[in-house]
Amino acid sequence: MLVIFTDLDGSLLNHEDYSYKDAIPSLERIKKLKIPLIFTSSKTRVEIELLQKEIGIKEPFIVENGAAVFFPEKYRNFRLNLPKFNGYRIMKLGKEYSYIRKFISQIKKIIPIKGFGDMSVEEIAKLTDLPIERARYAKMREFTEPFIIEDESKLSILKKEAEKYGLKITKGGRFYHLIGKDQDKGKAVKLTSQIFKENLGDIKTVGIGDSKNDISMLEVVDIPVLIPKFNMEYENIWLPNLIKASFPGSKGWNEVVWRLIDEFETACN
Template identity: 40%
Template sequence: MTNVLIIFTDLDGTLIDSDTYSYQNAIPVLNTLKNNQVPVIPVTSKTRLEVETLRQSLQINDPFIVENGSGIFVPLDYNDLTLPKSNQWGDYYLHRLGCTYAEARQGLEKIATALNEPLQGFGDMSEAEICHLTGLSSDEAKQAKAREFTEPFLTPKKVTPERLNKIVQDLGYRIVVGDRFCHLIGAGAGKGKAVQWLVDSYQSARPDAKITTLGLGNSPNDLEMLEVVDSPVIVPGNKGINPGLSGKGWQVAPAPGSQGWAEAVRGVVLSPP
């Protein structure tokens, strides 16, 4: 039986350093994975345009999961998966788990009405405002604003996460709550669901193979992904493990960011069978 390893990874603070946005420490390991034909699949809150830019820089040609598990993009020329010809989205096959961007915008309006409080999403902001709030460059803000399935919005300060979650669920959506931004996503979306769909697709294409999955993340936003992979790895921040991921008993990378990512992956790829 053939053994097939698939790596699922968060980007910011995991494969990419939080402070410098560098991934140079991971390049040698990424090259080894590519030579060994090990898929490296980004699983991120970023948009398709943001991930496309990064994939070009990293020379990764595998599928990728965007906007918190709302959309799975598989290149049309990707030969490791057998997928239907329908649902073509540009140069990709798209499997959508979440809602459309229009539906996310409508949902944000409904939530604001239910809260009786204005909510400001990316669709309400200019690129300059997004640059100011996030520290992104103008080009990066333009890519971040190119939403296709979800709507980030400023986290309301006067609303408890519990109340916000209840209203969102009652309206048929899900939410990922952050310190600065929340992400409104469709009820069927999620990083764990998206990862599982891709694993099942790989298994269908290779029914005689034994598929093993490695997942790397750094925040509670990655929890659903880490729960469905065979080998979850927590990448710590500069101040240690995110409290939302502590106490899981999972492997912890030996260093923050891309250095820790590289060392953790190297330990799996180069370990004896």
């Protein structure tokens, strides 16, 4: 069985307007074939739940750059030795949001940074080009904090201070992110893949991303896919079996996923 892990912003969703319309043909095919499509994003649980509902899928998902994996309760009758949480089984890999905010409140005295917790919903909407309601959901963090830094020359100092606190910094498409040092997308994807193997047997994993914080995910899947940026430049990633999409955003995503499903079906017949 194919299992697809995908980044959202800049990959399935266009960078400029967050649309997935060009990916609808492959999304419909995925639903028809019941292929697990696992959103693996810096987005919050609420944001991903809404997107899943809009697209019409109910699959496991990975939130806030690998901070936690949520499996819907009774998902495919999987045996899951994980704690229950609001209709899910949850695997936590990240720090609590309150812990990260405590660090930010201390470090701001030395280095001027501004996290989502310091911003109004209107500010987040302006920085992200999200509608106000979507910006409100983006602010509902549980494990990590997107932030901006006024003086990038102080980033190396910030990284050292974060390390002392058990945190690290990753770079996404629009923001830096403060996250737990023991989490990343790759670790979450690897553990999730293991659960799929234990319950389904032989699987083939696909990982789709466009930025630096997707590298760890692309390194642990069978088929890594790199989507170009909206300016048609690719992130500087080298992997021996890397597939590069021909178009940015949902158009490139659709093209590669459609082809991979074709190839997988041909190999199975």
